[in-house]
Amino acid sequence: MSPGRFTGLVTVAGMLFLWLPLLVVVLFSLHTTASLSFPFDGFSLRWYERISESPEVRAAARNSLVVATSTALVTLVLATLAAYGMSRSRSRWRAPLSLLFFLPITLPGLFIGIALLIAFSRLEYSLSLVTVTVAHLVYVFPFFFLLARAALERLDPALEEAAADLGATGWTIFRRVTLPQVWPVLVGAACLAFALSFDEFIITFFVVGPDPTLPLFIWSSLRRTIDPSINAISTLLLAFTVLLFVVTFALTSWGERRRRGTVDPLVLTGAQEPR
Amino acid sequence: MSAVAEPPAASPARAPAPRERGLRLGPVLLTLPAALTLLLFLIAPLAAFAVYSFLTGSLYEVSGPLTLENYREIAQSELNRKLARNSLIVGLLAAVSSVVIALPIAYWLRYTTSRTKTLVLFLIVASFLASYLVRIYAWRTILGAEGVINSGLGALGIVDEPLTFLVFNRFAVTLALVHIYLPYVILVIYAGLGPLQPAYLEAAQDLGAGWVQRWRRVVLPAVAAPVGSALLFVFVLSAADYVTPQFLGGTASVMIGVQVQVAFQGTGDYAGGAAISFALLAGFLVCYGLVALGLRLARLDRLRFAS
Numbered sequence: 248m249s250p251g252r253f254t255g256l257v258t259v260a261g262m263l264f265l266w267l268p269l270l271v272v273v274l275f276s277l278h279t280t281a282s283l284s285f286p287f288d289g290f291s292l293r294w295y296e297r298i299s300e301s302p303e304v305r306a307a308a309r310n311s312l313v314v315a316t317s318t319a320l321v322t323l324v325l326a327t328l329a330a331y332g333m334s335r336s337r338s339r340w341r342a343p344l345s346l347l348f349f350l351p352i353t354l355p356g357l358f359i360g361i362a363l364l365i366a367f368s369r370l371e372y373s374l375s376l377v378t379v380t381v382a383h384l385v386y387v388f389p390f391f392f393l394l395a396r397a398a399l400e401r402l403d404p405a406l407e408e409a410a411a412d413l414g415a416t417g418w419t420i421f422r423r424v425t426l427p428q429v430w431p432v433l434v435g436a437a438c439l440a441f442a443l444s445f446d447e448f449i450i451t452f453f454v455v456g457p458d459p460t461l462p463l464f465i466w467s468s469l470r471r472t473i474d475p476s477i478n479a480i481s482t483l484l485l486a487f488t489v490l491l492f493v494v495t496f497a498l499t500s501w502g503e504r505r506r507r508g509t510v511d512p513l514v515l516t517g518a519q520e521p522r
Numbered sequence: 523m524s525a526v527a528e529p530p531a532a533s534p535a536r537a538p539a540p541r542e543r544g545l546r547l548g549p550v551l552l553t554l555p556a557a558l559t560l561l562l563f564l565i566a567p568l569a570a571f572a573v574y575s576f577l578t579g580s581l582y583e584v585s586g587p588l589t590l591e592n593y594r595e596i597a598q599s600e601l602n603r604k605l606a607r608n609s610l611i612v613g614l615l616a617a618v619s620s621v622v623i624a625l626p627i628a629y630w631l632r633y634t635t636s637r638t639k640t641l642v643l644f645l646i647v648a649s650f651l652a653s654y655l656v657r658i659y660a661w662r663t664i665l666g667a668e669g670v671i672n673s674g675l676g677a678l679g680i681v682d683e684p685l686t687f688l689v690f691n692r693f694a695v696t697l698a699l700v701h702i703y704l705p706y707v708i709l710v711i712y713a714g715l716g717p718l719q720p721a722y723l724e725a726a727q728d729l730g731a732g733w734v735q736r737w738r739r740v741v742l743p744a745v746a747a748p749v750g751s752a753l754l755f756v757f758v759l760s761a762a763d764y765v766t767p768q769f770l771g772g773t774a775s776v777m778i779g780v781q782v783q784v785a786f787q788g789t790g791d792y793a794g795g796a797a798i799s800f801a802l803l804a805g806f807l808v809c810y811g812l813v814a815l816g817l818r819l820a821r822l823d824r825l826r827f828a829s
Contacts, residue, residue, distance in 0.1 A: 250633045251733070257626035258642060264623075265649040265704065268660035271670055275663065283663045284673030325556040332552030340550055347560055348553075353755075355762035357779055358799060361786050362567035369570060385564050388556065446653045449765065453786065465655050469769065473663070481656040488651045496647070 269485060276478035283475065294479040304480060307464035311445050314376055314460060318383040319441040322391045325384075327433055330395035331421065352389045356449030359385060364453040374456035382454045383444040390443060391436045394499070398432035399425070435498035442491040446484070575800045579793025592797035602798060605778040609802075612692055612777060613761030616699040617753045620707040623700070624752070628711035629741065633720055650705035658769050661698045665689035665770070690772035698770050699760045707752040714748030715741075746822035750813040758806050778802060 275283050279291045298304045329348060333341060351359060363382050367374060402425065410424045448462040455463055461484065468477050575592055577584040596602045631639060664670045665688040672684040688694065718741070726736045742749075764779035771777065778798060785795025 249635060250630045254626040254630035255634075257623070258630045261623060261627045261704070261708070262642060262645050265701065266645060268657065268664055268701065269649070269652055271664055272656060272660045284668050284670060285677045286673075325559060329553040329556035332549045332554075335549035336553075338548070338550035340553075344550075344553055344557060347557060347565070350560070351564060353758075355759055355779075357762050357764055357782060358568065358571070358803065359564065361782070361795070361799065362571040363563065364786060365570050365574060365792075366563070366567035381563055385560065388560065392556075442651055446651070448653075448655050449763075452765075452783075462653065462655050465653075465659070466765075469655075469659060469662075477659060478663075481653065481659060484653050485656060488653065489648050492648050492651050496644070 272478050273482045273485070275475050276482040278475050278478075281474045283473065283478070294475040295483075298476050298479050298483075301476075303464060304461075307459050307461045310376055310458045311461040314380050314383060315441045315444040317380045318387060318444040319437045321380075321384055322387055322440045323433065323437045326388055326391040326436075327395055330392050330399055331425070334396050334399040348392050349389050351385050356386070356447075360450040360453030363450070367454065374454055376456065376458055376460075378454040378456065379451055379460060382450045383447055386447060386450055387440040387443045391440050394436040394439065395429070395433060398429045398499075402428055431498040431501050435495040438491045438495040438498070442488050442495070445491075446488060571796055572800055574792055575796035577793050579791055582790035582792065584793050592793050593801065596794065596797050596801060602778070602781065605776055605781050606802075606805075608692070608767075608775050609761040609778040612695055612699065612767075612775070613757040615692070615696045616703065616760040617756040619696065619700050620704050620756050621711075621749055621752055623704060624707040624711050625745070625749075627708050628715055628745075631708070631712050632715040632718070633723075646705045646708055650709070654702060655765070657702055658698055658766055661694060661701065662689070662769055665694050665697075689770060690775075692771070692775040694770040695763075695766050695775060695777075696760075698766050699756070699763065702766075703756045703759065707756060710748045710752045710755075711745050714745040718744040743822055746820065747817055750817055754806075754810055754813055757809065761806075762802060 274287070276294055277290045277292070278287065279289045279293070282288070329344075333344065333348075359382065363378070363385070364374075367378050372378065406424050406428075407420050410420045415423065446462060447460075448466060451460055451463060452466070459467065461480070465477060465480060465484075468480075574584050576588045576590065577586060578589060578591065631642060662669070666672070667684040667686060667689070669689070671688060672681070675681045676684070722740055723736055726740050731739065761777070762779045763777065764783040767775060767777045767780055782795050782798050782802075785791045785798070
């Protein structure tokens with residue numbers, strides 16, 4: 248039963264709808280003049296040169312790198328432990344924990360951002376890149392957790408049982424049996440966490456201190472003058488995110504293919520609710 | 523956590539199942555660091571946020587005792603009602619449009635035998651990760667008076683005056699929100715179609731069902747639950763959005779999220795902002811209940827497929 252022509256046409260239209268606006272941004276990042284409208288006067292790299300010389304852009308990019316790297320690393324540890332614990336436990340705490348670990352996806356960023364803003368102000372903890380990292384940790388946790396748990400649950404239990412029968416203890420089993428099977432998925436999920444953190448704006452806006460991240464810098468530029476240098480930053484951001492996604496996808500599908508022969512890319516988006 | 527700490531087995535014959543023996547401490551303990559982190563940095567802050575909505579606010583301050591005054595005040599405010607209505611309309615429009623566009627795409631993805639399927643999946647997930655602000659910016663440069671559409675139409679001699687109905691209104695906000703959430707909705711519905719084998723559709727066709735009947739009696743019941751959750755997801759995130767309306771909305775289409783953001787970063791009315799937030803959250807919970815109830819009444823919440 249092949250789908251009809253209508254659904255094929257909608258799919259093509261849908262892809263154009265998703266990508267044309269982004270391609271317009273890329274196109275005008277290469278514009279010779281400061282204009283963001285037609286007629287298109289020719290290509291140049293001057294806006295890329297300008298942003299590469301801007302100390303503000305460099306500082307913002309550095310801040311984003313620091314935050315995204317810390318977020319990804321801390322999430323890697325916390326969410327891997329949590330996912331391993333959940334997938335190997337039959338405790339009655341599983342249901343409430345599942346709910347807790349999934350909660351940040353279901354809450355609009357506005358709530359997470361303001362709740363943390365209130366918490367930090369009550370604790371009299373001044374806003375900085377640390378508070379941004381904490382916020383991002385909460386935000387990206389469920390994405391990593393779902394991906395890691397799905398991978399861990401698909402493992403063949405016989406291998407870990409065999410290791411236990413041969414006398415290996417918990418940590419040894421994890422390090423010598425479990426980890427070699429799932430590390431590509433975990434690294435891929437860390438890349439996804441990095442990408443999500445690198446792009447986050449809605450929550451960051453409330454908990455950012457004096458040092459802006461890249462999305463914060465874009466936001467403040469949007470409120471001043473709009474010129475193709477914003478397009479250039481956006482294009483680099485886009486390219487970077489897509490690249491990270493390719494790495495994530497390659498690693499997770501490779502990791503999964505080694506296990507099962509198939510891969511489910513959906514879990515990347517947290518599209519599957521925990522059961 | 524009483525069940526997790528098992529004593530070491532005394533003799534091999536009485537050994538617990540190998541998996542438990544491997545992790546004597548109890549695997550659920552491994553979730554502790556993450557659980558504590560989320561309790562500390564999500565649940566506790568949300569609780570404090572909720573308490574703010576019952577306190578008396580002054581400029582950038584809140585103080586006791588507990589009161590319902592904030593809720594009474596926001597319920598009586600004409601402005602809040604208007605902003606909530608705008609949020610409701612934009613949220614519904616965005617949610618319904620995304621689902622309507624996503625359904626045929628998800629259907630194509632599920633049943634196509636074309637080799638472009640992987641490419642399309644890639645394009646969808648990659649665009650899902652494309653920056654939120656960049657998308658809003660893209661639509662601003664496309665729809666604006668000096669934007670790509672107007673300058674393009676002008677250069678082609680189709681219009682003399684720029685079209686002003688494109689931006690700074692509900693339409694522009696909805697368009698950008700659909701653009702932001704469409705990839706997610708496609709993926710959720712696509713996942714929902716997973717268990718619906720092509721054989722079911724072939725059987726329906728063999729029994730004489732036309733495409734309308736196939737959609738109504740086979741496809742839609744199968745995706746009712748994922749469609750419900752996608753509707754909720756887009757509705758909640760769109761209705762609570764505070765950035766898109768600021769860049770693409772007009773003065774007549776300001777949304778309730780903007781009011782909350784301004785309360786916390788502009789006017790300093792923390793208590794009032796908190797009350798609006800939790801009224802909004804209560805509204806979302808009602809929507810969630812309605813969708814769950816609807817699915818249950820239609821007996822679509824526990825649909826299972828034989829494989």
